[in-house]
Structure formats: structure tokens, C-alpha cells
């Protein structure tokens with residue numbers, strides 16, 4: 001069911017320092033910071049030949065990654081995102097298998113303007129999983 005790894009998201013306490021690390025130390029192509037107010041994050045996209053890394057930094061008071069950074073002050077992997085061909089079919093199959101879909105179970109428009117869902121980390125090896133419509 002799942003297809004390509006679309007991205008790995010890493011929460012970072014210092015977005016400028018993390019961007020410099022990926023650009024200068026690791027030699028990757030990085031974007032300008034993109035504020036995504038609807039998602040409570042500022043994102044820097046790191047383009048790799050086969051996937052992307054997204055550096056996430058909290059934006060606003062109610063950012064969903066603020067608590068994560070409070071628990072992981074030096075940052076850490078926040079979620080992985082897999083592509084699916086049909087997000088509704090994927091959701092229905094996962095629910096039938098007993099997996100928990102976060103929120104109200106309806107896909108939301110994600111960071112790339114495509115429908116996404118998040119799956120409960122306790123059901124997926126301790127990892128928050130995002131599914132994105134291909």
C-alpha cells in the first residue's frame with residue numbers, strides 16, 4: 001500500500017543553525033524558510049536525490065511541535081511521510097486493521113497542498129507516520 005518515502009521531518013530548536021548544518025556541513029540543497037501558519041511551523045526543505053528532509057521549527061503559541069521540542073531539546077525525528085495512491089482507501093484499510101488515525105480521521109491539506117493523515121505512533125513502532133496522497 002505505501003509507496004515512496006516522501007520526506008522525513010526533523011524538529012529543530014534553531015532553524016538557522018540546522019539549515020547551515022545541512023547546507024554547509026552536509027552539502028545539501030536547502031530552501032528558504034517557509035512559514036506555514038496553518039500548520040504552526042516554519043519549514044526548510046532539504047532536497048535530496050531520492051527524498052526530502054523537512055526541518056520543522058515551531059511557529060506561534062500553539063505549534064504542534066513545541067511539546068516535542070520541550071521533550072527533545074536538541075531536536076529529533078518528528079515523523080516520516082509515505083505516499084499512498086488513495087488516501088481514503090488507505091485510511092479505511094488501516095482502520096479495519098485496528099490502527100488509530102489521529103484527529104477526526106478526515107484527510108487535511110498538508111504542507112504540499114495534498115491530502116494527508118497522521119497515524120498514532122503507538123501503533124507504528126513508536127514513530128508518527130504521515131500518509132500523503134500521491
Ligand code: CO
Pocket residue numbers: 007009054079081111130
Ligand atoms: Co510531514
